[in-house]
Amino acid sequence: MEEKGLKKELGLFHAVSIVGGIMIGSGIFYVSTFVLQRSGMSPGFAILAWLIAGLMSLMAALCYAELGTSIPKSGGTYTYISEAFSPAAGFAMGLTDFFISQSGSISALAVGFATYFSTIVGLTDTQIKIMAIVMILVLSGINMLGIKEGGNVQGIFMVAKLVPIALIIVLGLVMGDVNNPMTMVPGEGKSVVTAFALSIVAALWAFDGWSSVYIVSEELKNPKKDLPKAVTIGVIGVTLIYILFNLALLKTLPAVDIAANDAPAALAATNLIGKSGGLLVAIGALLAIFGSCNGCILAYPREYYAMARDKRFFSVFAKINPKTGTPINAQIATAVVSSVLILFGTFEQLTALVAFCAWIFYTMGVSSVFVLRKKYPNLPRPYKVIGYPFLPIITIVLSLVVLIATLYEDPKNSVIGVVIPIIGVVIYYLFFKKNETGKSVFDEIDE
Structure with missing residues (x-):
């Protein structure tokens, strides 16, 4: 049977590498500029x-740990909200991910890689786009060889990218002598609500990726133990790295220079140790973005595979390559859509749209904890979210505040992020509702 085709070949190190490796990508090198601008300097x-x-x-990741250990199936958020709310909600998310959120993440990362590469050799805008597309195709080819091959690449680049990042943090904190006033009030006349929403949405792009390990939970050797450990280690570790990295930038460069530069880390390193510093950061950025893009390409097609297996997406995506155990058609489709998106929009537009869309469904995913506890009170839960019900409630409230404020302050991207899922619901009822079997994901787990 096709649903038996995925191979359990990922351990804890692979899981942590997927969490941290996807999160630490272009965001750490680019997003500092956007966050500072949106905070009103x-x-x-x-x-x-x-x-x-x-x-x-x-x-949110800890809430997901309860869901992932209870439902160790491919699909992640799609699987959780489909079971908690309705298949239509899951399909709407999957369609949004396929055409915007996840494919857009891959596109933005590939463009980020080519842009940083351009600082070394100099590329035109057209050459940057061509290089980005080639990168997507190469990484897709590697991941089609097998989940273990893709996971090994992820682990290697996770370790490699930490070396230059750590060096920048240490040099910046030790050698930096710039005194930026650490004001806690938004500047440039921006209201607290505006600065709060827009700056956090920008930062959330850099954190996006923690949920990807849940998409591949079916391929973990021991998901019930490794999922909570992986997300806790990964998210806490990345948060510390981001904060230290930005403090190092602020000790090295005036805030106005950070906000005015597309690659502030390279400028900071150049100021600290000369031209070799700029080259070091460029190499670090390339390693980080390459690894992050690989993690996305590894994980995201599994969601479309899970949808197709549930007869809620194009059936061709349910095909598993019998030799490699990978969802070959879903991988090909992801590569194609991501490559096409590179031709449209800027890096900042892609990241803002991706973060907004993603957190609509993350909020629904966290809400699934409450729904599934009520629907299935006797379901075995190897891990229960700490601080229940307060932690999930706080997460949902914070998410809603950010989403509503962003909808008000950035209506162009936000409206797209709302309209696409609504269109997805309509498409589901027109074309895919008829395929429903009434089968629950828990029936598959029991099998």
Whole structure:
């Protein structure tokens, strides 16, 4: 049977590498600029935005740990909200991910990689886009060889990227002598609500990826033990890295220079140790973004595979390569859509849209904890979210505040993020509702 085709070949190190490896990508090198701009040039408020984004991600990840250990099936958020709310909700999310959120993440990372590579050799805009597409195709090819091969690449680049990042943090904190006032009040006349929403959404892009390990939970050797450990280690570790990294930038560069530069880390390293510093950061960025993009390409097609297996997406995506155990058609489709998206929109537009769309469904995913506890009170839960019900409630409230404020302050991207899921619900009832079998994911687990 096709649903038996996925192979359990990922251990704890692979799981942590997926969490941290996807999160630490282009965001750490690019997003500092956006967060500072959106905070109204308030360094203290910008650091607070990074902290809150990390806490939101950790709280959501811990809620997901209960879901993932109870339902160790491919699909992640799609699987949880389909079971908790309705298959239509799951389909709407999957469609949004396929055409915007997840494919957009891959596109943004590939463009980020090519842009940083351009700082070394110099590329035109067209060459940057071509290089980004080639990168997607190469990484897709590697991951089609098998989950273990993709996981090994993820582990290697996770370790490699930490070396230059750690060096920048240490040099910046020790050698930096710039005194940016760590004001905690938004500047440039921005209201607290505006700065809070926009700066946190920008920071959340850099944290996006923690949920990806749940998409591949069916391929973990021991998901019931490894999922909670992986997300806790990964999210806390990445949050500390981001905060220290941004503090190092603020000790090395004036805030106005950070906000005005597309690659502030490279500028900071150049100021600290000369041209070799800029090259070091460029190499670190390339390693980080390459690894992050690989993790996305590894995980995301599994969601579309899970949807197709449930007869809620194109049936061709349910095909498993019998030799490699990978969802080959879903991988090919993901590569194609991601490559097409590179031709549209800027890096900042892609990241803002991706973060907003993702957190609509993360909020629903966290809400699933309450729904599934009520629907299935006797379901074995190897891990129960700490601080229940308060931690999930706080996570949902924070998410709603950010989403509503962003909808008000950035209506263009936000409306797209709302309209696409609504269209998804309509498409589901027109074309996929007829395929429903009434079978629950828990029936599959029992089998």
